[in-house]
Amino acid sequence: MAKYVVIGTYTEDAVEKREPYRAEHLSRLQALKDEGKVVTIGPTKDVKMLFGVLEVEDEAEARRLIEEDPYWTGGIWTGYELHEWIQAF
Numbered sequence: 001m002a003k004y005v006v007i008g009t010y011t012e013d014a015v016e017k018r019e020p021y022r023a024e025h026l027s028r029l030q031a032l033k034d035e036g037k038v039v040t041i042g043p044t045k046d047v048k049m050l051f052g053v054l055e056v057e058d059e060a061e062a063r064r065l066i067e068e069d070p071y072w073t074g075g076i077w078t079g080y081e082l083h084e085w086i087q088a089f
Contacts, residue, residue, distance in 0.1 A: 003039070003087055004062040006052040008080030014047050021070040028069060037065065050077065053085065 011017055018025070032038040041052030054062050062082055071077045 001055050002058060003085045004054045004056065004059065005083045005085045006041070006050070006054060006062070006066060006080055007083075008050040008066075009078045010043065010047055010050065011076055011078050014043075014076055018071065018074075018076045021074040021076060025070045025076075032065065050080075059084065 029038055029041060037054060037056055039053040039055055041050065041054075043050050054065060056062050056065065059082060066072055066077070066080055066082070069077070
């Protein structure tokens, strides 16, 4: 398994726009956390960026997990960078 850091951006007025997708988004993330694929994920306090750590087989799976999320398909997340991460501690 590899770890990936995801850093992404939110749309303008994300707090209001995310409401129709929020329950499904949070439920999905909890299931992925329970499976060990999401180590941590969440927005910055100003809800302009997201930060997360994923533990998956490869980059393709990491991208799939991001791009299948309701926040991505609903346009709440507007872009992301993915970086393989070596956890030293």
